[in-house]
Structures are given as structure tokens and as C-alpha cells.
Amino acid sequence: MCPHSKNPLSSAQAGYDQPTGLPSRAMFFDRLQQSLLKAHRDGKVAAVFFVRVDRFKVINDTFGKNVGNSMLAEISNRFKQVLRQSDTLGRPGRDEFMVLLPEISKSEDASIVANKLIDALRTPFTVAGTLLFININIGISIFPDDTTDPEELLRCAYTAKIGSIEDGKNKFRYYSPAISQKAFKLLKMESELRLALEKNEFILHYQPVICAKKLSLSSMEALIRWKHPTQGLVNPSSFLGVAEQSEIISQIGSWVMEEVFSQKRAWINSGVASSRVAINLSARQFSSASLVDDISRMLETHRVDPQLFEFEVTESSLIHSMGDVELKFRKIREMGAKMALDDFGTGYSSLSYLRNLPFDRVKIDRSFVSNITLDQRDVAIASAIIELAHALGMKVTGEGVETKEQMEILCSINCDEIQGYLFSPPVDSDCMKTFLSSPQHPAWSKAVYL
Incomplete structure (x- = not known):
């Protein structure tokens, strides 16, 4: 017998469904x-x-x-x-x-x-x-x-x-x-995620993105973590998949935006240098008709410059988006914010997106970077991505860089920015403030030259 989980008959009503004329x-x-x-x-x-x-x-x-x-x-x-x-x-x-x-x-x-x-x-x-x-x-x-x-x-x-x-x-x-x-x-996890939002159990960490030429802080990416009451700090890979299957991902996405804008205002008030922050948008969030208005409202509320923010979307989120994608892109960029294509090369229509949508940045997926020192084909793919992006006026970030050798190869094929554990894992806002106060952190030069 099927165990009791969720009662699909909890809100029964007689007659026929109005939009379809089907039995209720x-x-x-x-x-x-x-x-x-x-x-x-x-x-x-x-x-x-x-x-x-x-x-x-x-x-x-x-x-x-x-x-x-x-x-x-x-x-x-x-x-x-x-x-x-x-x-x-x-x-x-x-x-x-x-x-x-x-x-x-x-x-x-x-x-x-x-x-x-x-x-x-x-x-x-x-x-x-x-x-x-x-x-x-x-x-x-x-x-x-x-x-x-x-x-x-x-x-x-x-x-x-x-x-x-x-x-x-x-x-x-x-x-x-x-x-x-x-x-x-x-x-159960979906219910826990809803409670986590109510109880403010989510926190943000920030991973530095390094300028390949200067080895200085170029920007950062905001990454969510769940401070679970019994499991400790939970990485997004353990819960975002569940969130993306329900409407709660939109609420989590809104929380992330609000928190990033609030944190940026706090850093500005404390006098540290400004740096671009990348915010990931889920497919549901990007498809929302209120996205542009939500961004505009939050920017105004926290009195922050839109040029300090970049919104990352994946190819899959574009495939599944509703409405006028190009119009949404244009409105976000007209505010002054930037747009980035994340996990480039893992979808089905990469070239058409680069041609039709005004991206400012392309992020090479870590799957190409991980074997770049072992497989010449991955070098060729990464090189072609960088050359194409530059020809279209876009910057390129290499993701998932963990070794000095990977860094050297990406630099040799003119990758603009490097992101990965070679320089720093995602860190909390206090540690990120230290990086902002010292954009050319000594540890980053050590990672490359020692």
C-alpha cells in the first residue's frame, strides 16, 4: 500500500474546472x-x-x-x-x-x-x-x-x-x-528550505575572480550556502536541485539578490574599494516577468550603482525562459548592469546566444578547464571560445582553476580572468572585505610564482 505523503484531495470542489471544462x-x-x-x-x-x-x-x-x-x-x-x-x-x-x-x-x-x-x-x-x-x-x-x-x-x-x-x-x-x-x-527538504528562508539560515560566500594579467582582484561571484541547524554548512549542490523543482527557487533567488545589494552597500559604507559582484539567476527567476522591476527596486532601495553587478545565466535557463529574452537583456544592460553566460559550451545553442544576445562576459565551463593540461583538444576548445568572445567584444573568465599549470595555459591563450581554488575558495563577507581592502593580495602571487 502507498504510504500517506501528501493528500491530493485536500481542496476538493464540486463540478467542472472553469478554464478547461474538465471534471474537477x-x-x-x-x-x-x-x-x-x-x-x-x-x-x-x-x-x-x-x-x-x-x-x-x-x-x-x-x-x-x-x-x-x-x-x-x-x-x-x-x-x-x-x-x-x-x-x-x-x-x-x-x-x-x-x-x-x-x-x-x-x-x-x-x-x-x-x-x-x-x-x-x-x-x-x-x-x-x-x-x-x-x-x-x-x-x-x-x-x-x-x-x-x-x-x-x-x-x-x-x-x-x-x-x-x-x-x-x-x-x-x-x-x-x-x-x-x-x-x-x-x-521534507522542500519544507526545510522554506523554513530556512523564514529562519534566515542561508548565508552568502564570495569567490574572488582574478585579473589574469595583473593578478589582482577583478570581481567576485556570490554563492549561497545553507547554515543547517544540524548538518552545518551545506553546499548548494545538495539543495538547489530540489529548490529548482519548485517555486521556492524564485524566493531563494530574490533573497540572494537582496542580500548581495545589502552587502555591497555595507562594504561601500565601510570605505572599502568597489568591485563587481556576479549574481546567478535560475531559469525560473530569469523567466519571471517581474525580474527587471525587482532588480530596479532593490538597486534603488540599497542605493548601489548597477554597474557594480553582473547577472549570470546558463544556456539551459535561456532555453527554458519565457517571453522576450532579448528585451529583458536590453533592459538590464540599460540600467548599467552586465550580463554573463555561465558554463559556456555545455548547452546546445551557444553560438546563437553569443550572436543574438548582448553578453558582456563568457565563463568557460570547468569541464574544459579540468583537463586542459592533459588533453590538447580542451586547449583548442578553450582557445577558440576566447578568440570568438574577444571578436564579439566580450571578456572571458576561466572557471574551476585549481593548478598553476591550468592558469598558465589559460593565460597563454589570452583568458582575461581566472576563478578557482588556486587563488581562493568561496569565503565569507568578512574575509572578502579583506580582499577588497587589498586587491593585489600577496597570496595570489604566491599561488602562481612559488
């Missing part, structure tokens, strides 16, 4: 109950799907609720075209749909229907002249294999949906007890 949560559950009674009586197999539309809130925020409702209606129409008349499609609310297959020959048949639902959305949607690709995740539970209780069957499908999100976009998963345990851990 309560009506779907009633049909599920009746279908399972019949399946039990006839000795048949049934299946329930929980379907999540990826990043639907971003669509609503970017294009408005009316557009969002129209898209929900279109999604439901496409789903209905691949379902049987005997199947039930419902919408419990928000970004979710539910599907009931009241009779299938065997549990494996559910995967055929899941693939049909995914394929139904392959053709992009056109919104305000923009093509939008909609991705989904599907959780599947089987009657009677997983449970014979209708409410628990929905819970199992919901839990499997959470597990499918880990596999990537347009994936489905069948329920299993192992998924349930993993989903519980994910939900």
Missing part, C-alpha cells in the same frame, strides 16, 4: 471510486495518472492569467484527442491534470498512453507571436497492484510524478515504494 477534483474522485468498484468486480486492471505541466506559473506570470487559461484549455483538448471515450481527464487545479484509465489489459499499457500524452504536446504553442514548448511529467499508479483504495491510488500517482521530475522533462514513472521514500525526502 471532486467529480474525478467520484468517477474513480465507481470505476474501481467495477474493476474489482470484473477482475480488471486500471491506472491513474498525475500530470504536471512544467513551469506553468512562469507562463501565467509572463503572459497573464487569460493566456494561461487558454493554454490549459488547449492542453486539455490535445490530451482528449489521444484518450479513449471511456477514459476520464480531470483537472484538480494549478498546473496539474489527472487521468483515469478504467480498464487496461496489463499495467504496461499505461506507458503507451503516457507517451501519447507527451507526444500530444510536442507541437509548440503560439502565444503573442512566441513559440512555447510545453513539457510535462507523469506519475502512474496501477489498480490493484499498488493499492485498491482510490485515495491512496491518487497519492501513489502523485508520488510517482514527483519521482519522474528527477528524470527530466517529458518523463513518466510508475509508482514504487522506493519512489515514495525518495519523494518523502524531497518534500
Whole structure:
């Protein structure tokens, strides 16, 4: 039996969903109950799907609720075209749909229907002249294999949906007890992250970025850490993946921006030299319709010069962004802030982004730097990236530099800036203040010349 995790029927309401005309949560559950009674009586197999539309809130925020409702209606129409008349499609609310297959020959048949639902959305949607690709995740539970209780069957499908999100976009998963345990851990961490925001458990560390020619402080990158009450200082790799699967990543991103601007004002007030700070933007945060206004408001609140900040985006965040990316870039740069393309070379459309978007800086992904002393092909790739970026008027930063040899190779191919543990790990704000007070820190010269 599926353990109790999260009750998907907690806010039941009668009738039909207004945007789609589909059965609401309560009506779907009633049909599920009746279908399972019949399946039990006839000795048949049934299946329930929980379907999540990826990043639907971003669509609503970017294009408005009316557009969002129209898209929900279109999604439901496409789903209905691949379902049987005997199947039930419902919408419990928000970004979710539910599907009931009241009779299938065997549990494996559910995967055929899941693939049909995914394929139904392959053709992009056109919104305000923009093509939008909609991705989904599907959780599947089987009657009677997983449970014979209708409410628990929905819970199992919901839990499997959470597990499918880990596999990537347009994936489905069948329920299993192992998924349930993993989903519980994910939900638990998400709750802990929300509490961490409320209790102010997050802190920022800053990693120096060094000018390759002068071996002096050029800028820094703000990196979040979680001061966990029992686990100590937790690196972002342990929790940002969970945060990015939910809306909480936007709240964390806003906290980071606010904290960076506040810290910059504190450094200025204390009289230390100014230096550019890089802030990472998640895909959800960059897609937010309020991003530009949020930046402008925070800059005004903390009375800091926008030229002291650089916003880093990855290729994946651009791929999944909604709305006018170029317009957003232009507005941010018109404020005076700079834009950087992070992890360059790991995506699919690097060259088109460099051509079409006004980046100020490109950061060579650490995967190319790590083997640069061992593989001549990585040297060639890094050299080509630097030459191309310079031709387009952009600066280049090499990430993940840990050895003197890596540094020497990057300098020999004209890399502008170096970032990595060779010079310094991420440090707290007090230590960073020391670096700001002494931009040509003796330790940096020692790292290269000794």
C-alpha cells in the first residue's frame, strides 16, 4: 500500500474546472471510486495518472492569467484527442491534470498512453507571436497492484510524478515504494528550505575572480550556502536541485539578490574599494516577468550603482525562459548592469546566444578547464571560445582553476580572468572585505610564482 505523503484531495470542489471544462477534483474522485468498484468486480486492471505541466506559473506570470487559461484549455483538448471515450481527464487545479484509465489489459499499457500524452504536446504553442514548448511529467499508479483504495491510488500517482521530475522533462514513472521514500525526502527538504528562508539560515560566500594579467582582484561571484541547524554548512549542490523543482527557487533567488545589494552597500559604507559582484539567476527567476522591476527596486532601495553587478545565466535557463529574452537583456544592460553566460559550451545553442544576445562576459565551463593540461583538444576548445568572445567584444573568465599549470595555459591563450581554488575558495563577507581592502593580495602571487 502507498504510504500517506501528501493528500491530493485536500481542496476538493464540486463540478467542472472553469478554464478547461474538465471534471474537477471532486467529480474525478467520484468517477474513480465507481470505476474501481467495477474493476474489482470484473477482475480488471486500471491506472491513474498525475500530470504536471512544467513551469506553468512562469507562463501565467509572463503572459497573464487569460493566456494561461487558454493554454490549459488547449492542453486539455490535445490530451482528449489521444484518450479513449471511456477514459476520464480531470483537472484538480494549478498546473496539474489527472487521468483515469478504467480498464487496461496489463499495467504496461499505461506507458503507451503516457507517451501519447507527451507526444500530444510536442507541437509548440503560439502565444503573442512566441513559440512555447510545453513539457510535462507523469506519475502512474496501477489498480490493484499498488493499492485498491482510490485515495491512496491518487497519492501513489502523485508520488510517482514527483519521482519522474528527477528524470527530466517529458518523463513518466510508475509508482514504487522506493519512489515514495525518495519523494518523502524531497518534500521534507522542500519544507526545510522554506523554513530556512523564514529562519534566515542561508548565508552568502564570495569567490574572488582574478585579473589574469595583473593578478589582482577583478570581481567576485556570490554563492549561497545553507547554515543547517544540524548538518552545518551545506553546499548548494545538495539543495538547489530540489529548490529548482519548485517555486521556492524564485524566493531563494530574490533573497540572494537582496542580500548581495545589502552587502555591497555595507562594504561601500565601510570605505572599502568597489568591485563587481556576479549574481546567478535560475531559469525560473530569469523567466519571471517581474525580474527587471525587482532588480530596479532593490538597486534603488540599497542605493548601489548597477554597474557594480553582473547577472549570470546558463544556456539551459535561456532555453527554458519565457517571453522576450532579448528585451529583458536590453533592459538590464540599460540600467548599467552586465550580463554573463555561465558554463559556456555545455548547452546546445551557444553560438546563437553569443550572436543574438548582448553578453558582456563568457565563463568557460570547468569541464574544459579540468583537463586542459592533459588533453590538447580542451586547449583548442578553450582557445577558440576566447578568440570568438574577444571578436564579439566580450571578456572571458576561466572557471574551476585549481593548478598553476591550468592558469598558465589559460593565460597563454589570452583568458582575461581566472576563478578557482588556486587563488581562493568561496569565503565569507568578512574575509572578502579583506580582499577588497587589498586587491593585489600577496597570496595570489604566491599561488602562481612559488
